[in-house]
Amino acid sequence: MILIGEKLNSSIPKTMEAFSAHDEAAVIGLIQAQADAGAEYLDVNTAICGGEELAAMLWVVALIREHSSCGIMIDTADPAVMAQAVQAAAGTPLILNSATLTDRFDEVTALAHSSGASVVGLPIDGEMPHTLEEKCEKLAALVEKLRKAGLPDERIYADVLIETLATDGASAKNAVGAVQFMAQNYPDVRTTCGLSNISFGLPRRSLINSAFLSAAMMAGLSSAILDPVSPAMQDALAAAKVVAGQDDYCMDYITHIRSGEL
Structure with a gap:
């Protein structure tokens, strides 16, 4: 992650x-x-x-x-x-954030070529996708367009576009589904998101962020823009790695918990 x-x-x-x-x-x-x-x-x-x-x-x-x-x-x-x-x-090491299917695409990919940077791609073609089907269709089109522009899969960060649950109760489910789609169909493309967007406007946001993080990591989320300094997020990351099978014998989790007890 x-x-x-x-x-x-x-x-x-x-x-x-x-x-x-x-x-x-x-x-x-x-x-x-x-x-x-x-x-x-x-x-x-x-x-x-x-x-x-x-x-x-x-x-x-x-x-x-x-x-x-x-x-x-x-x-x-x-x-x-x-x-x-x-x-x-x-x-x-650089990541350029961002290009859509229509906006800034040529400029950003040209910069990526000249610098060796990775690129965050947004699956937007003038309209935001909202359903899982729309997201997957536009993510596939985005990856193919970035490939044709000469970017290797490992330098593509596909943003699954997190929307707050306060206004769209299906947003977390659809985002997790989009992560699964990418992991299954484009295993070398990285997925990313602005993770805290999922809880915007809600009380006790860390609870929502933690639940979503665990589900997304289980689905294969490979990166996220988040607050790494937050103790709640540090706890959530340590626990999510365990649940997602990314922490052999739970050693990182145990070390994290013990460091907080010192």
């Missing part, structure tokens, strides 16, 4: 405060806390910085490279910002 830290996103009020104030210590703290918690990549989204999106993106990318060994997920809808961030992060 590839953990992608979500905390360097300008949609998070405290993060946006740090970006706006150019608070280097606060941003370094977010970087190091996520790295220490096991994040392999850090998602960076500075879109809400408006006209300062590019400057903020380059600043955060530089801090990640200086203060961690994490890869970087460049998360922007602006191909020009993405291109400059790719150049600034040269030599660092």
Whole structure:
């Protein structure tokens, strides 16, 4: 399971405060806390910085490279910002987030070719898929299009598009079904999601997130954008690995529980 830290996103009020104030210590703290918690990549989204999106993106990318060994997920809808961030992060493992079937596809795949980056693909062709059948159909079309563009399966991250259960009671079931479809039909393509979206607007979100994480990992989810620093998420990950058969003799789980008792 590839953990992608979500905390360097300008949609998070405290993060946006740090970006706006150019608070280097606060941003370094977010970087190091996520790295220490096991994040392999850090998602960076500075879109809400408006006209300062590019400057903020380059600043955060530089801090990640200086203060961690994490890869970087460049998360922007602006191909020009993405291109400059790719150049600034040269030599660092990269994931480009994102391309749809219709938007930014050529620009993002070209950047992936020139940099060796992986690509998050969204199964959207102008309309969001909502049913499982729609998701699977569009995911298949997305993978085939990315393959034709020259991307190998192992550098494709297919986003199963998590929608909150507060407005769509079937969203978790459909997302898990989409993960299963991908695992069965495209075993070398990675699947991903913004995991905490599943509980948006609901009380005690960690309970929903934990239940969904376990089901999704059982189905074959291979990566997720989440908060690796959250104790509740750390507990959920440790337990989900056991349930999904990814922790031989439950040793990682036992170690995790014992470390919390010290």
